[in-house]
Amino acid sequence: MKKVEIHPEAVERVKKFTITDTNLGFGKYMAPIMIEAIYDKGEWQRFDLLPYGPLKLDPCSKVLHYGQEIFEGMKAYRQPDDSIKMFRPEQNARRFNQSARRMSMPEIPEDQFIHACDVICAYSKNLVPRRLGESLYLRPFMIATEVGLGIKPSKQFLFIIAASPSGAYFAADSVKVYIERDDIRAAHGGIGFAKTGGNYAASLKSYAKTIDSGCDQTMWLDSTHQYVEEMSGMNFMAIINGELHTPAITDTILDGITRRSILELARHSGMKVVEDKLSITHLLESVQNQSCTEAFVCGTASVICPVNSFLDKDGKIYQVKDGTGKISLQLREKLVGIQAGREDGPEGWMHTVKDIKF
Numbered sequence: 001m002k003k004v005e006i007h008p009e010a011v012e013r014v015k016k017f018t019i020t021d022t023n024l025g026f027g028k029y030m031a032p033i034m035i036e037a038i039y040d041k042g043e044w045q046r047f048d049l050l051p052y053g054p055l056k057l058d059p060c061s062k063v064l065h066y067g068q069e070i071f072e073g074m075k076a077y078r079q080p081d082d083s084i085k086m087f088r089p090e091q092n093a094r095r096f097n098q099s100a101r102r103m104s105m106p107e108i109p110e111d112q113f114i115h116a117c118d119v120i121c122a123y124s125k126n127l128v129p130r131r132l133g134e135s136l137y138l139r140p141f142m143i144a145t146e147v148g149l150g151i152k153p154s155k156q157f158l159f160i161i162a163a164s165p166s167g168a169y170f171a172a173d174s175v176k177v178y179i180e181r182d183d184i185r186a187a188h189g190g191i192g193f194a195k196t197g198g199n200y201a202a203s204l205k206s207y208a209k210t211i212d213s214g215c216d217q218t219m220w221l222d223s224t225h226q227y228v229e230e231m232s233g234m235n236f237m238a239i240i241n242g243e244l245h246t247p248a249i250t251d252t253i254l255d256g257i258t259r260r261s262i263l264e265l266a267r268h269s270g271m272k273v274v275e276d277k278l279s280i281t282h283l284l285e286s287v288q289n290q291s292c293t294e295a296f297v298c299g300t301a302s303v304i305c306p307v308n309s310f311l312d313k314d315g316k317i318y319q320v321k322d323g324t325g326k327i328s329l330q331l332r333e334k335l336v337g338i339q340a341g342r343e344d345g346p347e348g349w350m351h352t353v354k355d356i357k358f
């Protein structure tokens with residue numbers, strides 16, 4: 001494993017940096033430092049901690065034309081004893097490499113990925129917010145930097161980790177969901193399971209429709225337009241007849257770490273969990289006849305947010321019985337409590353960032 005080289009300018013920058021705004025929002029403020037690593041000649045050459053700043057890219061770098069890029073999203077939390085812990089970073093490292101394989105990009109050894117995350121967290125420790133629900137959001141990403149317009153995998157890459165002290169993702173306590181009946185996000189054999197920019201770019205047209213119709217989140221159906229898949233940046237769950245239902249993971253759905261963690265907590269609490277195909281017709285009927293009492297979206301950024309209602313293409317609104325989500329909020333409290341170090345969670349979920357004096 002390569003040690004991250006610490007540049008003194010980066011340390012100086014972070015020592016002087018403060019944020020006075022108490023409303024952090026999500027991804028609004030960036031830490032003044034970043035990790036940068038270069039891949040060339042078939043290997044990762046070096047890892048550096050540098051001042052955060054603009055990249056110098058050749059206009060014909062492959063990422064700018066063919067979208068060869070991947071990313072991750074993860075969080076570090078301040079603990080009651082003031083130490084910093086990351087939530088399940090090895091899961092992000094693993095998923096990053098899964099995305100890398102699908103996008104013909106080089107993998108980063110899991111311990112190297114986690115070491116780089118550790119370093120940026122350790123040097124950003126004064127920027128990890130203190131209030132419950134706030135955290136240091138990490139954005140590791142990789143882009144293809146080889147210059148040339150031939151459509152083929154790049155041989156050169158840049159890996160970066162940016163960090164953003166963040167608060168709540170949604171301003172409201174619940175979300176309104178717009179059901180996308182026309183466009184699709186992913187099909188079998190495609191890239192739906194990979195965390196790569198193209199999936200998000202393809203969702204933006206529907207995002208505009210979603211917002212125009214007074215909703216907050218787009219719900220994607222599968223390529224047959226029959227089954228619920230996920231949101232543009234979150235997974236989906238519903239409580240139907242007292243059981244926790246969620247679409248089973250396929251190659252068209254991003255395998256969310258929050259989703260997996262919630263299922264583990266729910267099973268542990270004795271709740272019945274159903275991971276299967278979930279037809280949109282069945283979901284809407286269940287909402288209408290109130291056998292679906294709650295629904296929620298879940299992901300690293302939002303943790304858990306109850307669904308208030310669904311809006312269909314024909315303008316029909318399906319109001320969820322308990323739109324503020326009693327069980328959803330119990331699950332949220334448990335997960336947030338574990339992440340903030342106020343509650344015990346399953347062994348190995350919280351990864352301690354080694355303190356560094358600087």
Ligand SMILES: Cc1ncc(COP(=O)(O)O)c(C=O)c1O
Nearest residue numbers: 233234235254256257258299300
């Ligand atoms: C498309 C998509 N689905 C689901 C999720 C939730 O995944 P996680 O819980 O790992 O953040 C995300 C966010 O990463 C996402 O971008």
